[in-house]
Amino acid sequence: MIRTPLRPLARILRARERGENPDEIEAENRRRRHEEIQDKARRRAEGRLFLMAACFVLAFTTVGLRMGVLASSEPSEPLSQVMSAQIISQRSDITDRNGRVLAMNMLTYSLYAHPYQMVDPVAAAEGLAKIFPDLELADLKKDFTSDRKFMWIKRKISPEQMQAVHDIGEPGLLFGPREMRIYPNGRIASHILGGSGFGAEGVSNAEVIGIAGVEKAFDGWLRDPANNGAPLALSIDLTVQSAMERVLDSGMKLMNAKGATAVLMEVDTGEVVAMASLPDFDPNDRPRPLLKGDPSDSPLFNRAVQGQYELGSTFKIFPVAQALDLQLINPNSGINSKSPMKIGKYLIHDFHNYGPQLSATDVIVKSSNVGTVRIAQMIGVDRQKEFLKDLGFFQATPIEMVEAPTGKPLVPPRWPAVTSATVAFGHGLAASPLHLASAYATIANGGKRVAPTLVHGRKRPTGEQVMSTRAADMAVSMLRQVVTRGTASRAEVEGYEIAGKTGTADKPRPSGGYYDNKVVATFASVFPASKPKYSLVVSLDEPSVSVGGGGESRTAGMTAVPIAAELVRRLAPLLGLEAVTDEKLPQITPRIATRVEPGSEDAVKVVSNE
Incomplete structure (x- = not known):
């Protein structure tokens, strides 16, 4: 203008x-x-007054409408938003598959001190030393009489201890409310749960965080308010888990073993029903990890998931099952078992001399190293590696635990002929018992890949078909004969048709080579053989049991097998499996009656019917 x-x-x-x-x-x-300036100012003032009037009209209209809505609605009690937020912020419970609590939160208190507010520091120190014997009286007196303004005394105390501190009557001793994680079942499933601790903390609150096991693997989920406090349901059964740990502990002591582990898994879903590792610990008072030495010496070490063991003859069923799948052999095929067998400069022996030839079934029943290597040679290195990879032996298990990646199998970097031979009978490749349980579950599941899980009821994609159902059925039939007339005869439990394979592997030295008198004894099994529902693996670290004549035995047939049999005897009724009498047992007959000369090119696979 x-x-x-x-x-x-x-x-x-x-x-x-x-x-x-x-x-x-x-x-x-x-x-x-x-005059122009005044006119302009008047118009501006009129505009502002109009805008304010419009805002007042809108506000009163909104309030009036809201009052009308409230007047016409049903009355209800208002909810406390603060209390709701506090409940939602809690860490979710962990339960077993039946809803029984494995881990939960409890309100407790912390104890701290303001020394400058104390009336009688020495008397306060003496009173605390009586309530908490683990506190040093001299240190308390020194701290209470110093220039310190604040000091922690206990991060968490019980109600009884809190009352005892109250009775001291010292104004410089103060309490802060907080939540703590408790495990009401103590040591049961300790390696699965892992444990928890405090993260960021103050005098009036503390953040509970997972530090191992599923507590850490699901830490974000357990702390997520969006879950509205819904519990995490694990696949384990508390009753079965407790029974497994009791039997395994007794068996470990009876067999004088350094450690023991067992895994029980559903073959259809891969859900782990029970998994134990001994020695164990109480997650309510989690011990400190070892800073040096053998990690397996620590009770925190989970042998089922983290253990990397050569699992011995339990591996023999894999090349045999693959050869059945490739139609290279049938159960009656004659296999050259002449011992010793030479590969390069190495000799491979059998424990006994089984003569010049065994049937493919008897290679498994008698646990022939030579016969297994002959079958592996028919398969070839590349196909052998691919099959073991399909079974999961080249990667860590997908189990929902933070320790799972540390249990990745130790696979040979090179696979010359001698490595292929030793891997065929369970030496040279180290894997966890959980890997073995998954692989046996895959065979028992008709050849469909089974991946282990600790979450109950989660819908999971169907595993890939690793081998044909017919080959898997024949493999289970062979494993059954290992129990009825082979090296695992002590595993026979009437009515439950256990099928499995023993494995006794020399324990490797950290400096190279193997110990002369230390082994890992393993029994891998599935049951009932006519319609498998569960796979069970039991493994003992350095067992030794006295036998007749004053000698000692370390073989799996004498150590791991009896424990597995007792586990099935105790756990099968808890799992709802009814013992089947001989009259009710299904008859196993071949689907194909055609017989040909064993080992010929026209050999036809024989498969069992239920």
Whole structure:
């Protein structure tokens, strides 16, 4: 906008010519300018008043409408938003598959001190030393009489201890509310749960975080308020888990073993029903990890998941099952078992001399190293590696535990002929008992890949078909004969048709080579053989049991097998499996009756019917 000058030159000159006063022109222009300014200010004020009036009208209309809605609605009790937020912020419970609590939160208190507020520091120190014997009296006196303004005394205390501290009557001793994680079943399933601790903490609250096991694997989920406090349901059964740990502990002591582990898994779903590792610990008082030495010496070490063991002859069923799948052999095929067998400069022996030939079934039943290697040679290195990879032996298990990646199998970097031979009978490749349980579950599941899980009821994709159902059925039939007439005869439990394979592997030295008198004894099994529902693996670290004549035995048939049999005897009724009498047992007959010369190119696979 162009402003009009107060003294326009043209008008001033004309006014002077006419003898008029030029100041009147300036006064007139100044008056007009002031009138314009006032008009503009008035319009602005009117606009603001109109806007304010509109806002008041809108506000009163909204309030009136809301009052009308409330007046026409049903009355209800208001909820406390603060209390709701506190409940939602808690860490979710962990339960077993039946809803029984494995881990939960409990309100407790912390104890801290303000030494500068203490009336009698020495008496306070003496009182605390009596309540908490683990506290040093001299240290308490020194701290309470120093210039310290604040100090922690106990991160969590029981109600009884809190009352005892109250009775001291010292104003400088203070309490802070907080939640703590408790495990009401103590040591049961300790390696699965893992444990928890405090993260960020203050005098009035503390953050509970998972530090191992499923507590850490599901830490974000357990702390997520969006879950509304819903519990995490694990696949384990508390009753079965407790029974497994009791039997395994007794068996470990009876067999003088350094450690023991067992895994029980559903073959259809891969859900782990029970998994134990001994020695164990109490997650309510989790011990400190070892800083040096053998990690397996620590009770925190989970042998089922983290243990990397050469699992011995339990591996023999894999090349045999693969050869059946490839139609290279059938159960009656004759296999050269002449011992010793030479590969390069190495000799491979059998424990006994089984003669020049065994059937493929008897290679498994008698646990022939030579026969197994002959079958592996038919398969070839590349196909052998691919099959073991399909079974999961080249990667860590997908079990929902933070320890799972540390249990990745130790696979040979090179696979010459001798490595292929030793891997065929369970040496040279180290894997966890959980890997073995999954692989046996895959065979028992008709050849469909089974991946282990600790979460109950989660829908999972169907595993890939690793081998044909017919080959898997024949493999289970062979494993059954290992129990009925082979190296695992002590595993026979009437009515439950256990099928399995023993494995006794020399324990490797950290410096190289193997110990002369230390082994890992393993028994891998499935049951019932006619319709497998569960796979069970039992493994003992350095067992040794006395036998007749004053000698000692370390073989799996004498150590791991009896424990597995007792586990099935105790656990099968808890799992709802009814013992089947001989009259009710299904008859196993071949689907194909055609017989050909064992080992010939025209050999036809024989498969068992239920």
